[in-house]
Amino acid sequence: MFNQRIKVKQLLSGTATGTEVVVMGWVRTFRNNQFIALNDGSTNANIQIVASLGEFDEAILKRITTGASLKVNGTVVESLGKGQSVEVKASKIEILGDSDAEKFPLQPKKHSLEFLREKAHLRFRTNTFGSVFRIRHSLAFAVHQFYNDRGFVYLHTPIITSSDAEGAGEMFRVTTLPLEGAPKNEKGEIDYTQDFFGKGTNLTVSGQLEGELGAMAFSEIYTFGPTFRAENSNTTRHLAEFWMIEPEMAFHDIEDNMNLAEEFIKYLINYVLKNNADDIDFLDARLAEEEKQLPTEKRSGFGLKEKLEIVLSNNFERITYTEAIDILLNSPHYKKKKFQYEVKWGIDLQSEHERYLVEQHFKKPVIVTGYPAAIKAFYMRMNDGCEPGRETVAAMDILAPGIGEIVGGSQREERLDKLEARMKAMHIPLEDMSYYLDTRRFGTVPHAGFGLGFERMILFVTGMTNIRDVIPFARTPKNCEY
RNA sequence: UCCUCCUUAGCUCAGUUGGUUAGAGCACAUCACUGUUAAUGAUGGGGUCCUCCGUUCAAGUCGGAGAGGGGGAGCCA
Numbered sequence: 001m002f003n004q005r006i007k008v009k010q011l012l013s014g015t016a017t018g019t020e021v022v023v024m025g026w027v028r029t030f031r032n033n034q035f036i037a038l039n040d041g042s043t044n045a046n047i048q049i050v051a052s053l054g055e056f057d058e059a060i061l062k063r064i065t066t067g068a069s070l071k072v073n074g075t076v077v078e079s080l081g082k083g084q085s086v087e088v089k090a091s092k093i094e095i096l097g098d099s100d101a102e103k104f105p106l107q108p109k110k111h112s113l114e115f116l117r118e119k120a121h122l123r124f125r126t127n128t129f130g131s132v133f134r135i136r137h138s139l140a141f142a143v144h145q146f147y148n149d150r151g152f153v154y155l156h157t158p159i160i161t162s163s164d165a166e167g168a169g170e171m172f173r174v175t176t177l178p179l180e181g182a183p184k185n186e187k188g189e190i191d192y193t194q195d196f197f198g199k200g201t202n203l204t205v206s207g208q209l210e211g212e213l214g215a216m217a218f219s220e221i222y223t224f225g226p227t228f229r230a231e232n233s234n235t236t237r238h239l240a241e242f243w244m245i246e247p248e249m250a251f252h253d254i255e256d257n258m259n260l261a262e263e264f265i266k267y268l269i270n271y272v273l274k275n276n277a278d279d280i281d282f283l284d285a286r287l288a289e290e291e292k293q294l295p296t297e298k299r300s301g302f303g304l305k306e307k308l309e310i311v312l313s314n315n316f317e318r319i320t321y322t323e324a325i326d327i328l329l330n331s332p333h334y335k336k337k338k339f340q341y342e343v344k345w346g347i348d349l350q351s352e353h354e355r356y357l358v359e360q361h362f363k364k365p366v367i368v369t370g371y372p373a374a375i376k377a378f379y380m381r382m383n384d385g386c387e388p389g390r391e392t393v394a395a396m397d398i399l400a401p402g403i404g405e406i407v408g409g410s411q412r413e414e415r416l417d418k419l420e421a422r423m424k425a426m427h428i429p430l431e432d433m434s435y436y437l438d439t440r441r442f443g444t445v446p447h448a449g450f451g452l453g454f455e456r457m458i459l460f461v462t463g464m465t466n467i468r469d470v471i472p473f474a475r476t477p478k479n480c481e482y
Numbered sequence: 483u484c485c486u487c488c489u490u491a492g493c494u495c496a497g498u499u500g501g502u503u504a505g506a507g508c509a510c511a512u513c514a515c516u517g518u519u520a521a522u523g524a525u526g527g528g529g530u531c532c533u534c535c536g537u538u539c540a541a542g543u544c545g546g547a548g549a550g551g552g553g554g555a556g557c558c559a
Contacts, residue, residue, distance in 0.1 A: 028520090028522065029519085032517075033515095033518095034516070034518065035517075037519080038557095045498065053516070071528085080517055082517090083518085101509075102509080102510050103492080104509095105492070105493080106493095108520040109492095109494080110494075110520085111494080112493085114552065116517090117551095133488095205558090229559085232483060232557090233558075234483085235554080235555080236552095236553080237558080239559090243559095244559060306516065326544090352555090404559095407559080408558080452559075
């Protein structure tokens, strides 16, 4: 058995001096031909290995370079140096894997995130990405814990789908037909009846519709999986492949939906503050350092930890779309004509409008409800008693400082006649969606749900600003490395 | 897809009104030192100045096109 080692995190959290240990990890730096900073990914902290002068072959010491992997036998001792309380005095050092220091791209110095993005396979070995991806793991775990504790069933919705009615953007086609010389039908179109599934199929853009089918039996379900959008979006907030959490709840109205979403977000933040305190502290310090480089007017004014604690201790502001428009119209910003896009009832809120509401006006997360029906999806429930010409739906978006839309959800239209009318008006073929309409035909109930962009949540919690830095291997237009 | 900025050593960057042999720190090599904390000191090697085309006696520097990247916008999570 090889793995009889102690992890660095455990070793640093109070191993008695005098204990004989085996540690394994990768060299971060080798100082003074004596002191090895060894890291195994369990924490950003390194264990200092002391290779006392004269006790090791010159040939071995030569091979202890940044990036090399080591197995070290030694004794835990109180450190004589100042930077750490304990260290391991090595009795035996074995090189598991050499690392040519001239070619290894990571140096004991600050690298740009852009550079590390190109070295995505090695960036896990840096402090920043170590923290980010340990937090990503924790958040994923917390998602399951949150819903499991509340009796939700984790439903695996399909990744390959023949449904394209969601309309949430361009889809990636899934096919085994040859690109050249694909079979054609009489109309000269590609004949998908000869394709693998006998019809056209795509990668899913959302598990929501299937999620609704599950909620109509289990009462409460959630999905948590990858989704795919072939939109040519080149921003710090979009990926072609991203992960989404979509709970769907029977017997819930829009208010229940908001309550759950707010509770969920706070739960995730709280979980990470408790379980990843070191990583949050590191990212907090890193962000503070970055802020110092910025001109005063561009600084956010408070730290990462502070921001998360403010979110935890305040209720999310809840306003209607109509109120949001009024706030914008009465804002000094509007009166000074600083908005690039027109503000009037009926528009979709632009990024600049959302940012103003969240970052200038309320300075905390905001839930906007009751959007105009004309700009929202077919499955959202029509609000009753609307002014003619101002029909709204029971939609809700949660807007977060620095991120924008982090959650999008709605109460679903459970009334068959209204749903069918809406689908017809939006030219959605009812026959293709018969399975979906069955939930309204047989024991329909009020229900609601939302989607939380997992990577956007990670951005918020880590204070990172580019979504490509919070997913291990980012897929974006013109970029699919690894 | 649109707007905008950027691309100089392995990395982070400097490079004057266009002018001879393009610099610094880190990294790397050699030596010295040895309880260091991104160790330190000395010496040394290291360049398709993103690519192509053009202007000019002369282009890292000016112009055009292209590629890659950053930021913003649209779309959205």
